Amino acid sequence: MAITKMLQKTTEASYFKGSIPMEYKYTAGVAGELFLKALRDEGKLLAGVCPECGFSYLPARMFCERCFTGIEKFNDAGLYGILLAYTIAFENFKGEPLDEPVVYGLINIHGTDTTLIHRLGGKNMENLCIGEEIKAILTPKNKRQGQITDILYFEKV
Amino acid sequence: MGLRRVAIVGAGLTKFMRRAQETPKELAYEAAKLALDSCGLRLKDIDSVTIGTAPDAFDGVHRKGEFLADGSGGFGKPTMRHYVGGGTGCFSPTHGWFHVASGMFDTCLVVAEEKMSCAFPHPAGAFLTIFDHTTEQPLYPTLIWIFAMEMNRYMNTYGIPKELIAKVSVKNKGNALDHPAAQVAEKITVEDVLNSEVMAYPVNRLDISPVSDGAAAIVLAAEHVAERITDKPIWIDGMGWNLETSYWCTRDLAYPDYVEKAARMAYKMAGITEPHRQIDIAEPYDPFSYKELHHMEGLLLCGKGEAPQLLADGVTERTGRLPCCPSGGAMGVGNPIAATGLMKVIEIFLQLREEAGARQVPGKPRTGIAQAWGDLMQVGTVVVMRR
Amino acid sequence: MELKKEMLRGTQLSESDFRAGKVITTDWKPELHYAWDNGVGIGYYLAQLKAGKITASFCNKCNRIMLPPRAFCELCFKPTDGWVDVLDTGTINTFSVSLVDWAARRIKKGERPHTPAVIEIDGASPGHGMLHLIGEIDPYEIKIGMRVKAVWKKPEERTGSITDILYFKPIREPKASRKK
Numbered sequence: 001m002a003i004t005k006m007l008q009k010t011t012e013a014s015y016f017k018g019s020i021p022m023e024y025k026y027t028a029g030v031a032g033e034l035f036l037k038a039l040r041d042e043g044k045l046l047a048g049v050c051p052e053c054g055f056s057y058l059p060a061r062m063f064c065e066r067c068f069t070g071i072e073k074f075n076d077a078g079l080y081g082i083l084l085a086y087t088i089a090f091e092n093f094k095g096e097p098l099d100e101p102v103v104y105g106l107i108n109i110h111g112t113d114t115t116l117i118h119r120l121g122g123k124n125m126e127n128l129c130i131g132e133e134i135k136a137i138l139t140p141k142n143k144r145q146g147q148i149t150d151i152l153y154f155e156k157v
Numbered sequence: 158m159g160l161r162r163v164a165i166v167g168a169g170l171t172k173f174m175r176r177a178q179e180t181p182k183e184l185a186y187e188a189a190k191l192a193l194d195s196c197g198l199r200l201k202d203i204d205s206v207t208i209g210t211a212p213d214a215f216d217g218v219h220r221k222g223e224f225l226a227d228g229s230g231g232f233g234k235p236t237m238r239h240y241v242g243g244g245t246g247c248f249s250p251t252h253g254w255f256h257v258a259s260g261m262f263d264t265c266l267v268v269a270e271e272k273m274s275c276a277f278p279h280p281a282g283a284f285l286t287i288f289d290h291t292t293e294q295p296l297y298p299t300l301i302w303i304f305a306m307e308m309n310r311y312m313n314t315y316g317i318p319k320e321l322i323a324k325v326s327v328k329n330k331g332n333a334l335d336h337p338a339a340q341v342a343e344k345i346t347v348e349d350v351l352n353s354e355v356m357a358y359p360v361n362r363l364d365i366s367p368v369s370d371g372a373a374a375i376v377l378a379a380e381h382v383a384e385r386i387t388d389k390p391i392w393i394d395g396m397g398w399n400l401e402t403s404y405w406c407t408r409d410l411a412y413p414d415y416v417e418k419a420a421r422m423a424y425k426m427a428g429i430t431e432p433h434r435q436i437d438i439a440e441p442y443d444p445f446s447y448k449e450l451h452h453m454e455g456l457l458l459c460g461k462g463e464a465p466q467l468l469a470d471g472v473t474e475r476t477g478r479l480p481c482c483p484s485g486g487a488m489g490v491g492n493p494i495a496a497t498g499l500m501k502v503i504e505i506f507l508q509l510r511e512e513a514g515a516r517q518v519p520g521k522p523r524t525g526i527a528q529a530w531g532d533l534m535q536v537g538t539v540v541v542m543r544r
Numbered sequence: 545m546e547l548k549k550e551m552l553r554g555t556q557l558s559e560s561d562f563r564a565g566k567v568i569t570t571d572w573k574p575e576l577h578y579a580w581d582n583g584v585g586i587g588y589y590l591a592q593l594k595a596g597k598i599t600a601s602f603c604n605k606c607n608r609i610m611l612p613p614r615a616f617c618e619l620c621f622k623p624t625d626g627w628v629d630v631l632d633t634g635t636i637n638t639f640s641v642s643l644v645d646w647a648a649r650r651i652k653k654g655e656r657p658h659t660p661a662v663i664e665i666d667g668a669s670p671g672h673g674m675l676h677l678i679g680e681i682d683p684y685e686i687k688i689g690m691r692v693k694a695v696w697k698k699p700e701e702r703t704g705s706i707t708d709i710l711y712f713k714p715i716r717e718p719k720a721s722r723k724k
Contacts, residue, residue, distance in 0.1 A: 014587045014704065016291040020576035023277040024217035028568045029180030030555060036568045062179075063186045065227035068193070068200035094575070146568040170547060172554030176562055179555060187553040195545045217572070274562075281648040290580045291590070292612050293675050295707050297646045302660045305640035310662075313638070313688045337549035357642035357658075358684075371554070402618055406662045406673035407610075410638055503547075512546045 028146075031062040034074060040146040043138050047077040047112045058112040059148075079136040080157070081109040086120060086128060107134065107154055118148070122155030133157040160258040164383035164390030165250070165542070167196030167376035168503040173340040173491030176274040177370035181216045185228035185270045188372035188496075192266065193230075196376055196386050203376070204262035206231040208238045209249040209269040211494040211531070214283035217275045229268040229374075241398070242287075243444065243531025245269060246373070246498015247538040251396040253377045263379045270372035271493035280368045287533050289403075301365075303534060305357035307410045308447045312359060314411035315462030317450075319359060323350035324468050325446035326363050326488055332475065333485020335515035338500070340491035341367050350446070364446040366486075371493035373500045389510045394524075395427030395541030405533050416455030416530060416537035423526070424457075427541040432457045436541075437522035438508055439479060440501035442529040443486040452528055453481060455537065480518045483508060498529030502540055509544040585615040588627065594704040596696055600630045600668050611668040630667030632694035633715065637662040637673050641683040659683045663692060663712055679711035691715040 028036050031048060038044045047056045048071040050064035057064070060074050086105040091097055103120040120128065122137060134154040144150040169191025171177075171184050179187065185208070193199065208229045210221050218224045222238025229236070239245065239252040246269050253267035273280040284300035311317065324347060333342035345363065353362040383390040397419035401408060408414070420432070429435045441452035450464035458479060459467055467473055473481035484490055484504035487497050505525035507513040528539045557567055582590060585601060589612055592599040601613035601624040608617070609628060616623050639661035643651050651657060662673040678686055679695065692712035702708040 012587075014582045014590065015579045016582055016590070016705070017577070017579050018290055018294055019578065020214070020286050020574075022214060022217070022283055022576070023571070023573045024275045025277055025562075025569045025571050026217060026275055027176075027178050027180060027557070028570070029183050030178060031183070032180065033178065033568055062183050063190070063228070065232040068186075068190060068230055070190075147570060168547070170552055172552045172556065174554050174556045176557040176559070177554055178557050178567060179553075184554070191547075191551060191553075195547075217574075279648040281644075282646055285646050288675075289612075290578070291582060291586050292706050295705055296660070296675065296677060298660060298675065299642065299644060299646040299648065301644060301648070302640050302642055302658075305642065306638040306660065306662055309640060309688065310638035337547055337552050338554075354643075355641075356644050357640045359640075404610075404612065404614075404618075406637075406675055407671055409671065410662070507547065514546045514548070 029062065031060045031071070035059040036146040039150050040144040043141065044076045045079060045109060045136065046074045047109070049073050049075060056112040057114050058109050058116060077109045077112050081107050081134055083128070083130055083132045083134050084108055084115060085130060103128070105134070105154060118151055119153040120155070121153030124156040128156065161260060162380040162392060163254050163257045163377050164380065164392050165375050165506050166378045166383050166386045166390055167192045167198065168374070168506055169195055170338045170373045170500060170503060171371050173338045173369045173371035173493055175340065175368060175370070177272065181218070181221070181225055181270055181272045182228035184272060184370065184372040185225045185268050188270070188374040189228065189230050189266060189268050192374035192376050198376060198386065200230050203230055203234065203264050203266045205256045205265045206234050206236040207249065207252045207256065207265060207267050208236065209240065209245040209252070209267070209495045209499065210238065211240060211242050211245050211271055212283055214286065215271060215273045215276050215280055215494070225268070225270055230266050241531055241536045241538060243442065243494050244398070244498065244529045244536040244538040245495035245531065246500065247502060247527050247529035247540050248398055249499050250375065250377070250393055250502055250540050251398060251538070254393050254396060257377050257379050263382045265377040266374065267377060267499070268372065268374040269495040269499040271495050272370045273368045273493060274370050301357045301360060303405065304445050305360045307534065308359055308445065310410040311447055311451055317462070317465050319351060320347055321465040321469055322447045322450065323347045323364070325443065325449045326350045328468070328474065329443060329449070329482050329486040329488035331489070332483055332516065333489025336485045336490050338371065338490055339485055340369055342485055342489050360445065366444045366488050366492035369491035369493040371491060371496045373496040373503055375499065375503060375506070389544065391506045391509050392543050393540060394543045395423035395429065397422030397426070397539040399537050401535040403533050403535055405535065412461055413451055413455035413530070413537060415535060416452055416528065417457060419537035419539045420456045420528070423539040423541050429541065433459060436479065436524050436526055437520070438483065438505060438518055438525040439481045440484060440486070440504050440527040441481060442498065442501070443482055443488050444492055446488060448530070449482060449486065452530065456526065456528055456539070475516065475518045483513070483516050483518050498527065498538065501527040501529065505542050509542060583615060585613045589613050590704040593706065593708045594702045596699065597629050598632050598665060598694070599627050600672070602626060602628055608669045609667065609672065611665055611672045611674055630665050634663040634665040634692055634712070636678070636686065636688055636690045636692060637664050638688055639678060639686050641686070657683050659686060661686070661712070676706070676709060677711040680713035
C-alpha cells in the first residue's frame with residue numbers, strides 16, 4: 001500500500017518543535033541616520049525633498065523612488081499634522097489581550113506627501129475625528145534614543 | 158525559438174563591505190542608479206524590474222522583494238522577485254531575459270542585493286534553517302560542515318592535496334586587488350592559507366569567502382533597443398538552471414551534477430559543443446576555495462578531478478588560456494549572496510567589452526560564462542555571454 | 545564604461561563603530577517558534593527511532609531503498625510503496641572536524657571538536673546517507689570508508705528524534721577478517 005495512504009487518523013500525526021534563533025540589528029541607513037539623529041538631538045522631524053519632482057518624504061529618504069534621483073535637501077517639517085485614519089488595538093501582535101487598548105493613527109505631517117504610522121495619546125482621546133489637527137509629543141530630551149519611539153505619541157491639538 | 162535577442166547594456170555595483178550603513182533599499186538604489194547612469198538611461202526608460210535576493214533571514218525582513226522594490230526602481234512598474242539561494246545572481250539575467258525575450262518588455266532592470274550584517278549572533282546562524290528541521294537541525298549543523306564534508310569527499314575521491322586547492326585563494330584574493338568593489342583583496346601565499354586557523358577540517362579561514370553587504374545591477378534591452386543604447390551590447394546567448402534533490406546526503410558530493418546539467422542546457426542554447434575550447438573566460442562561483450575547482454569540472458571546462466592541475470599549470474590565471482575568476486571572485490571581492498553571482502556576470506560583461514581596466518584579460522575574449530550555486534548545495538545556474 | 549572605485553558607493557562601518565553604538569541601530573529579536581508537521585514519511589521514521597530502529601521507504605519502480613524515508617519518490621514522482629527496516633551500521637562517506645558551532649563561534653579550549661559525517665547506512669540503496677555525528681574516536685583519526693555503528697540513547701530517554709541516536713562509533717573489526 002502506498003505510504004501516503006497509511007496515515008488513517010489525524011491523532012496519529014506527529015510534529016516536531018523547534019525555533020529559529022536569530023536576532024537582528026538594523027542600521028537606519030544613510031538618510032535614516034540623519035532623521036533619527038535630528039529627532040534625538042534637536043527634536044525635529046526631517047523630510048527629504050526630491051529635487052526633480054518636489055515630492056516630500058517623511059521620514060527623510062536618500063532617493064526619490066519616483067524619479068530615481070538622489071535626495072540631498074532635508075527640511076525641518078515641524079511637529080504638526082493631520083490625522084488621516086486611526087484604529088484601536090485590543091490585542092498585541094501575538095494575539096494576547098492588552099491591559100489597555102492602544103490607538104494607532106495614520107498621520108500626514110503638514111507640507112509632506114507621505115504618511116506616518118504612530119500611536120495616538122494624551123488629552124481628548126474620546127473625541128478623535130479623522131481630519132483633526134494633531135501634534136507630535138516627544139519624550140524628554142535626556143530619554144531619547146534615536147528611535148521612532150522618541151516620538152511618544154501624537155496628540156490632538 | 159522565436160524569441161528576441163537580449164543584451165546587457167549597462168552595469169553597476171556598490172562596494173562590497175562587511176557592514177554597510179546603507180539600508181537594503183539604499184544599497185539596491187546605489188547599484189541600480191549606477192547601472193542606469195552607465196548606459197545613459199533614466200528610470201522612465203525601464204519597462205520592468207526583477208529583483209534577486211537570497212534568504213530573508215539575512216536582512217531580517219520578510220517579503221524582501223517588495224521591501225527592495227523602491228530601491229530597485231520598481232515603483233509603479235511590473236516588478237518580480239526571484240530567488241534560488243546563492244545561485245540567484247546568475248539566475249537574475251535569465252529571469253530578466255524572459256521579460257525581454259518574450260516581447261512583453263523592451264527593457265528590464267535586474268537588481269541583486271544582500272545585507273548579511275543585520276543577522277546576529279552571526280549570519281552563518283541563518284543557515285541553520287536550510288537543513289531539514291526534523292532530521293538534521295537537532296544536531297545543530299552549520300553550513301561550514303557541509304562545505305567541509307564536500308571538500309573532504311572531493312579531495313579524497315581524486316587524491317587532491319590541500320596545497321593545490323589553497324592556490325585558488327591566492328589567485329582570487331590577488332586578482333581582487335584590481336577590483337573597485339573588493340572587500341578582502343590581499344596578496345597571500347599558499348602557506349598563509351594552510352596556516353590560517355582551521356574552521357572545520359579540511360577548511361581553513363582563508364579558504365572561505367567573507368560575510369558581505371552589497372548590491373549589483375544590470376540593464377537588459379531587446380536587440381533593436383540595445384543597438385541604440387550602446388555600440389558594445391553583450392548578448393545573453395545561453396542560460397541554464399537545474400535543481401538537485403534537497404536530500405543532500407544522497408548526492409555524489411565529489412561532483413556537482415546539477416551544475417553540469419545547467420551548463421549543458423546553457424551550452425546547447427548557445428551552440429557550444431566543446432566548452433573547454435569554445436569558452437574564453439569563466440567566472441565559476443567560489444564561496445570556498447575548492448568550489449572554483451569543483452564547479453570548473455561541473456561546467457565541463459575539464460575532466461573530473463583535473464581542475465587542480467589546470468590551476469597549478471597557470472591555465473586559469475588572467476594571462477592563461479582560460480582565465481577563471483579574473484574579478485577576484487567571492488574569495489577576493491566579497492560574497493553578498495545574491496549580488497555575488499551578478500557581480501560575476503558584470504565581470505564577464507566588462508571583460509568582453511574590454512572595459513575591465515587593470516583586470517582585463519588579453520586576447521579579446523569573445524565568449525564568457527558566469528555560474529553560481531546555492532540553496533542546500535543543490536542549484537546550478539549558468540549564463541553564456543558573447544560580444 | 546569602466547567601473548572605477550570612486551564611482552562605487554557604500555559606507556563601510558567598522559566592527560567597533562557598530563558595537564559601540566556610534567551608528568543608530570534598531571534591535572529586534574523575533575520570536576520564531578515552530579511546530580513542524582512531520583508528515584507521513586518522517587513521522588514513522590521518528591516513531592521507529594524511538595523504538596531503536598532505522599527505517600527506510602522503498603520505491604519498486606526505481607528500485608531504491610531510501611533514507612530518510614520519503615512519502616513519495618522524487619525521481620518517478622509517485623507515492624513510495626512501503627517501509628523496510630535497515631541496519632544501524634554503515635560506512636562513512638565523508639566527514640569534517642569542526643572547531644566552530646552553528647553560529648560560527650569557536651569551540652572552547654579543551655572542548656572536543658564536533659565531528660559530523662555523512663554515513664551510508666547498510667541496507668539502504670548505495671549513496672543513501674544520513675547526517676549524524678561520530679563519537680568514541682579521536683576526531684583526527686576518522687577516515688572516509690570507516691565502518692560505524694549507531695550508539696542509541698536508553699529506551700526510556702528516547703523522544704522520537706534524530707538525537708535518539710547519540711552518535712555513530714567505529715566498529716572494531718575482529719582480527720580474523722584483517723588477515724586477508
